[in-house]
Amino acid sequence: MTASTVRLQPGDTAPDFTLPDADGTPVTLSEVLKSGGGRVVLYFYPAAMTPGCTTEACDFRDNLRQFQAAGFTVLGVSPDTPERLAEFRDQEGLTFPLLGDPDREVLRAYGAFGEKKNYGKVVQGVIRSTFAIAADGTVEKAFYNVKATGHVGRLRRELGA
Secondary structure, three states, X not given: OOOOOOOOOOOOEOOOOEEEEOOOOEEEHHHHHHHOOOEEEEEEOOOOOOHHHHHHHHHHHHOHHHXXXXXXXXXXXXXXXXXXXXXXXXXXXXXXXXEXXXXXXXXXXXXXXXXXXEOOEEEEEEOOEEEEEOOOOEXXXXXXXXXXXXXXXXXXXXXXX
């Protein structure tokens, strides 16, 4: 990890952004916080339709009602294009917004892109990360280098969802 890598902490202001969803419709974090009536679970994953990312996305899909009941809107972000996200959403029956960040600007703003170890080698890539963002736009919780399997259950326990 380089010294310039961002690592958000609880209490930090979550960087606002606007990204296209799977249908190409712009989604702005601050608008979701206002209109969603509360908080956001924002998770970053490396690539649509890969085994780990499919496991994680389906886990969020299967637990979506519990997150919503606890006042959270779930948003997934990857470097994929809207077309690829639409294919992923339709193939897996995903019922929450998937956002595309092909320029990786939002990924970098959240510290979710940078050096990581992949099979023992240091590479540049998406760092699987999840953030709970309060209604006022501050970070409640920040999780970096999460595992695709079991993460959603741990997140629900931590957030009381």
